[in-house]
Amino acid sequence: xHNYQALFDYVQKLSGKTLSADDQQVFITHFKPxxxxxxxxxxxxGDVCKYTGxxxxxxxxxxxxxxxxxxxxxxxxxxxxxLADFESFYKLTPSRFNIEALEDMEILQITHSLVEEFxxxxxxxxxxxxxxxxxxxxAAQKRMQSSISQTGEERFQELVNDYPHFIQRFxxxxxASYLGLTPETxxxxxxxxxx
Amino acid sequence: xHNYQALFDYVQKLSGKTLSADDQQVFITHFKPxxxxxxxxxxxxGDVCKYTGxxxxxxxxxxxxxxxxxxxxxxxxxxxxxLADFESFYKLTPSRFNIEALEDMEILQITHSLVEEFxxxxxxxxxxxxxxxxxxxxAAQKRMQSSISQTGEERFQELVNDYPHFIQRFxxxxxASYLGLTPETxxxxxxxxxx
DNA sequence: AAATACACTTGATAAAGATCAATTTATTTT
DNA sequence: AAAATAAATTGATCTTTATCAAGTGTATTT
Numbered sequence: 353x354h355n356y357q358a359l360f361d362y363v364q365k366l367s368g369k370t371l372s373a374d375d376q377q378v379f380i381t382h383f384k385p386x387x388x389x390x391x392x393x394x395x396x397x398g399d400v401c402k403y404t405g406x407x408x409x410x411x412x413x414x415x416x417x418x419x420x421x422x423x424x425x426x427x428x429x430x431x432x433x434x435l436a437d438f439e440s441f442y443k444l445t446p447s448r449f450n451i452e453a454l455e456d457m458e459i460l461q462i463t464h465s466l467v468e469e470f471x472x473x474x475x476x477x478x479x480x481x482x483x484x485x486x487x488x489x490x491a492a493q494k495r496m497q498s499s500i501s502q503t504g505e506e507r508f509q510e511l512v513n514d515y516p517h518f519i520q521r522f523x524x525x526x527x528a529s530y531l532g533l534t535p536e537t538x539x540x541x542x543x544x545x546x547x
Numbered sequence: 548x549h550n551y552q553a554l555f556d557y558v559q560k561l562s563g564k565t566l567s568a569d570d571q572q573v574f575i576t577h578f579k580p581x582x583x584x585x586x587x588x589x590x591x592x593g594d595v596c597k598y599t600g601x602x603x604x605x606x607x608x609x610x611x612x613x614x615x616x617x618x619x620x621x622x623x624x625x626x627x628x629x630l631a632d633f634e635s636f637y638k639l640t641p642s643r644f645n646i647e648a649l650e651d652m653e654i655l656q657i658t659h660s661l662v663e664e665f666x667x668x669x670x671x672x673x674x675x676x677x678x679x680x681x682x683x684x685x686a687a688q689k690r691m692q693s694s695i696s697q698t699g700e701e702r703f704q705e706l707v708n709d710y711p712h713f714i715q716r717f718x719x720x721x722x723a724s725y726l727g728l729t730p731e732t733x734x735x736x737x738x739x740x741x742x
Numbered sequence: 743a744a745a746t747a748c749a750c751t752t753g754a755t756a757a758a759g760a761t762c763a764a765t766t767t768a769t770t771t772t
Numbered sequence: 773a774a775a776a777t778a779a780a781t782t783g784a785t786c787t788t789t790a791t792c793a794a795g796t797g798t799a800t801t802t
Contacts, residue, residue: 523749524749524750525749525750535749535750535751536751536752539752540751543751
């Protein structure tokens with residue numbers, strides 16, 4: 353028995369619209385439950401991102417690997433987030449990113465063409481998409497501003513304020529990578545800011 | 548005589564749809580031409596961003612000022628871009644940003660409620676919005692990745708490749724600020740990379 | 743329980759970038 | 773054209789962050 357309710361709640365909350373029983377059936381028909389175990393990849397660099405997944409349970413990281421073999425975490429995703437490299441998903445081009453499960457995950461996944469054909473026509477869904485893309489734009493802008501105008505310490509403090517559960521949930525080396533810092537530097541920042 | 552044609556071309560190009568004569572008339576009725584002179588502000592920090600503007604001619608910078616009085620340029624905008632702090636524009640909250648004309652500008656501006664009531668119902672426009680928000684999301688992701696994983700020199704090279712006209716058009720101190728560097732650092736980077 | 747891997751910390755050193763000050767070169771403005 | 777303003781460069785120094793190496797503690801595996 354899979355938890356589609358989380359998805360329904362999410363769509364209804366963001367859109368402000370109700371999903372009829374028929375609408376819900378369309379979701380159940382086209383979104384496929386999938387389990388992804390810790391360390392397993394949802395997407396590998398070079399592959400096309402065929403699916404987007406709604407996270408019912410678990411967490412994942414989206415990251416690149418540079419020439420020196422170092423990871424850089426672009427995104428940390430948890431319950432009620434959508435998993436995908438949207439550039440690759442929309443344009444069907446090979447992705448520059450990897451997406452890997454940090455914990456065992458349960459997702460509901462679907463292809464781009466099924467979204468376009470069956471899901472987008474549902475008004476609550478397309479309304480949700482609009483809200484979501486606004487939210488993304490706003491969040492991206494805020495993060496970019498921090499990145500060009502703040503020190504590592506300030507960015508860390510902002511993360512603690514904005515997403516306190518991230519600090520609890522993810523090891524410090526992942527937080528460091530997300531902030532664009534090395535683990536050593538974040539360790540020292542935390543030590544100094546305890547004063 | 549104002550150049551609405553640039554706006555029509557843009558909407559049609561991005562949406563892949565045609566604007567009827569009636570549609571075009573709706574645009575002309577609700578988008579108001581406005582001239583903004585160099586150094587003039589389109590938006591001041593603390594104000595609500597009541598308008599969004601389509602840039603027909605000219606260029607602008609979106610920036611914040613930190614406690615030390617230093618500018619940080621978040622965005623450089625030129626012809627065929629939309630001017631606004633979208634967070635403030637959508638939510639009607641006071642903006643954290645300033646938007647200032649870098650050259651004399653001609654824009655076509657409109658309020659949020661007029662967009663919602665008259666412009667969004669035009670299919671070509673809402674299709675354009677969808678394409679645009681995809682493009683924004685993709686560009687924001689790319690810029691964020693550069694920011695956390697590349698040095699100033701690499702980010703500069705990427706800017707030269709991706710937006711060569713920016714380098715021509717804007718003074719180097721603005722480019723530096725956009726990249727999150729001081730003008731001195733960018734000057735040295737350029738000097739070293741000439742070798 | 744031992745072995746292995748992972749996460750975190752600390753120290754020493756190096757590199758990237760910021761700051762402050764002075765000078766030169768361009769661009770506007772009058 | 774002269775004066776004023778803005779932009780770019782250079783040098784000296786300081787701060788922030790990365791790198792490399794070693795050591796400690798904590799989970800996972802086997």
